[in-house]
Amino acid sequence: MANATAMRAHEWQLALPLALFFALFFAAPLLLLIWISFQADRQMTGGLGLAQYVAFLGDRLNLQVLIDTLLLGVKATCLCLVAGYPLAWLCTRVSARFQALLIFLIVLPIVTSVVVRTFAWIVILGRRGMVNEAIVALGLSSQPLHLLFSETGVIIVLTQVQMPLMVLPLITALQRIDPNLANASSALGAGAWRTFFKITLPLSMPGVIAGIILTYTACVSAFVTQSLIGGSRLLYMPMLIFQQAMDLQNWPFAAAASMLFTVSVLLIVGLLVALSRSRAAQLYG
Amino acid sequence: MRTSIDWEALSLKAVFGLISLITIFILVAPTVVILILSFTGEEALRFPPASYSLRWYAALLDANELQDAFVISIKVAAITTLVSVVLAVAAALAIARSRSAFARALETLFMSPLILPALAFGFASLMMFSLMGLRPSIMTLSIGHIIVCAPFVLRTTLASLAQLDPALTDCSTSLGASDAYTFRKITLPLISRGVISGGFIAFMASFDNVPVSLFLQDTRTQVLPIYLWDIIQNQLDSRAASACGVIVIMTIILMMMMERVAGFSRFIK
Numbered sequence: 342m343a344n345a346t347a348m349r350a351h352e353w354q355l356a357l358p359l360a361l362f363f364a365l366f367f368a369a370p371l372l373l374l375i376w377i378s379f380q381a382d383r384q385m386t387g388g389l390g391l392a393q394y395v396a397f398l399g400d401r402l403n404l405q406v407l408i409d410t411l412l413l414g415v416k417a418t419c420l421c422l423v424a425g426y427p428l429a430w431l432c433t434r435v436s437a438r439f440q441a442l443l444i445f446l447i448v449l450p451i452v453t454s455v456v457v458r459t460f461a462w463i464v465i466l467g468r469r470g471m472v473n474e475a476i477v478a479l480g481l482s483s484q485p486l487h488l489l490f491s492e493t494g495v496i497i498v499l500t501q502v503q504m505p506l507m508v509l510p511l512i513t514a515l516q517r518i519d520p521n522l523a524n525a526s527s528a529l530g531a532g533a534w535r536t537f538f539k540i541t542l543p544l545s546m547p548g549v550i551a552g553i554i555l556t557y558t559a560c561v562s563a564f565v566t567q568s569l570i571g572g573s574r575l576l577y578m579p580m581l582i583f584q585q586a587m588d589l590q591n592w593p594f595a596a597a598a599s600m601l602f603t604v605s606v607l608l609i610v611g612l613l614v615a616l617s618r619s620r621a622a623q624l625y626g
Numbered sequence: 627m628r629t630s631i632d633w634e635a636l637s638l639k640a641v642f643g644l645i646s647l648i649t650i651f652i653l654v655a656p657t658v659v660i661l662i663l664s665f666t667g668e669e670a671l672r673f674p675p676a677s678y679s680l681r682w683y684a685a686l687l688d689a690n691e692l693q694d695a696f697v698i699s700i701k702v703a704a705i706t707t708l709v710s711v712v713l714a715v716a717a718a719l720a721i722a723r724s725r726s727a728f729a730r731a732l733e734t735l736f737m738s739p740l741i742l743p744a745l746a747f748g749f750a751s752l753m754m755f756s757l758m759g760l761r762p763s764i765m766t767l768s769i770g771h772i773i774v775c776a777p778f779v780l781r782t783t784l785a786s787l788a789q790l791d792p793a794l795t796d797c798s799t800s801l802g803a804s805d806a807y808t809f810r811k812i813t814l815p816l817i818s819r820g821v822i823s824g825g826f827i828a829f830m831a832s833f834d835n836v837p838v839s840l841f842l843q844d845t846r847t848q849v850l851p852i853y854l855w856d857i858i859q860n861q862l863d864s865r866a867a868s869a870c871g872v873i874v875i876m877t878i879i880l881m882m883m884m885e886r887v888a889g890f891s892r893f894i895k
Contacts, residue, residue: 352719352720352723352724353720353724354720355716355717355719355720356716356717356720356721356729356732358712358713358716358717359713359714359716359717359736359776359780360717360732360735362713362772362773362776363735363736363773366751366754366769366770366772366773367739367747367773369754370747370750370751370753370754371747371750373750373753373754373757374746374749374750374753377753423645424645424648424649424652425649427641427642427643427645427646427649428645428646428649428650430642430646431642431643431646441891443650444891445881445885445891446650446653446654447653448881448890448891448894449653449654449657449877449878449881450653450656450657451894452826452827452830452877452880452881453657453873453874453877454833454834454851454854454870454873454877455834455836455851456834456836456851456854456855456858456870457656457660457854457870457873457874458656458657458660459858460660460854460858460866460867460870461655461656461657461659461660461663461870462656463858464659464663464671464672464673465655465656465659465673469672470673471659471673500652501652501653501656504649504652504653505653509894532634532635533632533634533635533637533638533639534634534637534638537638554741555740558740558741558742558743561743562743562744562745562837564745564836564837564840565836565851565855568855568859569855569858569859578743579743579745579837582745582746582749583745583749583840586749586752586841587840587841592753595749596749596750596753599743599745599746599749599750600746602743602746603742603743603746606741606742606743607741607742610741
């Protein structure tokens with residue numbers, strides 16, 4: 342036993358360097374962020390108070406930016422789920438070779454620069470881009486649509502940019518489902534759609550929720566895509582924080598905005614985690 | 627045996643297959659568009675281009691600012707990857723062997739940069755460094771990047787360690803090998819694919835990082851993605867297309883290498 346304790350103490354030391362690094366350069370800055378967000382005035386003369394939070398929440402425009410950002414995440418995440426689920430399903434039903442190719446195509450966007458992919462969309466969605474020329478040529482609209490610098494455009498691009506984060510956990514979850522369950526369901530007379538909605542989809546919920554968490558947090562804080570596709574007319578929280586911090590040098594206000602944004606995102610993630618726990622409890626007892 | 631066609635099963639496959647096709651098209655299209663566009667012979671960026679040439683690739687040779695940004699990004703990504711791998715592999719060894727609640731809490735802490743808005747963390751780091759009197763430099767950039775990239779290495783290394791049979795290391799130890807020797811000869815070779823994959827993801831994540839770099843760089847240390855973001859937003863320079871083309875080609879080659887060496891796509895899930 343003495344040996345085991347010595348071993349454990351020795352093993353803990355291995356986590357120490359990273360823990361120390363995180364304490365110094367992750368925990369400390371975040372604590373500083375909290376402290377600065379409670380500064381009463383922007384010169385940071387030392388008085389503490391809720392002035393920055395009151396200023397943010399008291400202004401309808403700021404509040405609207407926060408709500409827009411959180412909703413943008415919801416819309417893009419829903420689209421990712423609807424478009425990504427069938428692809429994940431397909432990946433678990435094809436030969437190993439074809440699956441490897443599909444996964445390569447899904448993973449490639451994750452490692453390709455976000456700036457690069459967003460740039461491609463500017464060319465595709467622009468007023469004289471491919472999509473608009475197709476729409477006009479097909480007679481769907483008499484003039485080009487404003488896809489760039491619109492919320493629709495931001496949602497479309499976010500969906501593509503963050504899709505892999507949704508599809509990969511879904512593939513993992515779908516692969517874990519025992520195929521006998523679906524077979525049993527159809528042997529008992531349920532049709533393919535019913536089997537999907539009653540068996541496959543509920544059993545893949547852990548993957549769905551994991552995918553939603555990853556996609557949602559990535560979408561709301563996707564600074565590059567939001568600013569390049571949204572343009573200057575559409576303002577979301579990351580850009581608001583950046584402008585307040587760097588252009589206006591109003592650190593306490595930017596800190597309060599960061600806190601409100603982070604806490605909102607964490608609350609939504611916490612809610613999803615609780616939901617997935619209760620789902621798991623329901624499914625597996 | 628039923629010989630009639632199961633229309634319902636067919637309709638499910640048709641609907642899911644069709645949506646999958648559209649999704650794959652949307653996933654792949656931007657990469658293809660960039661590759662084709664980077665070979666345009668025109669002044670303006672239009673797709674498809676009316677003529678093709680290598681002129682914008684040639685133009686990259688005189689683009690000094692762009693080259694400087696590229697070098698800084700590579701330097702930061704290399705430092706970030708090296709430090710992330712050393713720190714995260716050590717931490718993964720400690721966490722994987724322990725079942726205690728403290729180990730789980732540590733794991734959650736080390737993973738949390740992936741969930742927190744990176745921009746808020748970048749801003750927080752800027753305030754700390756500036757209160758410490760440190761000016762933005764390659765060092766501050768690297769420190770910020772290590773926080774957001776180390777979780778990737780930790781995750782892939784933990785996944786490899788979970789598949790490692792503890793009997794192998796126990797054998798080595800009971801046969802008298804030191805811990806360091808066991809690590810070098812048994813553990814490391816068996817988890818190397820996870821470590822390499824994590825290192826690759828960390829490298830690409832650092833190379834591509836904008837939200838943290840925005841706050842930790844200055845004009846002397848501008849990184850490539852922010853330089854590109856700037857020229858795309860302000861002047862839509864055609865050199866942006868060829869620079870993006872270089873990044874895409876580099877990414878595809880690296881990824882194929884990693885797939886061969888480490889079976890990397892299995893680790894990204």
